[in-house]
Amino acid sequence: AQSVAQPEDQVNVAEGNPLTVKCTYSVSGNPYLFWYVQYPNRGLQFLLKYITGDNLVKGSYGFEAEFNKSQTSFHLKKPSALVSDSALYFCAVSPTSYNTDKLIFGTGTRLQVFP
Amino acid sequence: DAMVIQNPRYQVTQFGKPVTLSCSQTLNHNVMYWYQQKSSQAPKLLFHYYDKDFNNEADTPDNFQSRRPNTSFCFLDIRSPGLGDAAMYLCATSRGDSSGGPYNEQFFGPGTRLTVL
Structure with a gap:
């Protein structure tokens, strides 16, 4: 079965420290991978994606993610966290074998950055 | 700015009373999605349109x-x-590609929060 796992419900980090939000996936074939962020009472906002090529992907607001095929992971990272990064983060995947326009979302990780 | 607009942002209805939520987009994307999201859970896809083709989730x-x-x-x-339908409803769009797979990201509206009394 195709699935996405975000093993941490919440990640706490102090402002200025590096942050990592974890994501692993299980799909058949090569995946397209995405990260979205959701602020309170708002829709999801696209951060970055991996389609092919360089395993390190850079996105909005200083976020980056590393695709690791052997570990089937796509962890979201940022070198220095800001309080304003506090939000709900969703990893999503679309298997290329799907041939559809649908995403499989992870359960979300709430990031809390403390001043 | 190109965007996805949802109206209303907040909708209150009574149990059993029909309600319609609307979504419009200025992105000229050919794929549109409706998701249901409950209390910070992952969005759940209800259905999507690829152009005029309707795709319902099972x-x-x-x-x-x-x-x-x-x-x-x-x-x-x-x-x-019903009371169980109270949720945030999200509309999204993407530029679909007939070669398969949404390698184009989805753009979300701000959502409509539905309350059922």
């Missing part, structure tokens, strides 16, 4: 219907809302 209740009269607009109709 577990979407018959109570939920959708219309897409043109490229820009899409509606979600809930025929008889």
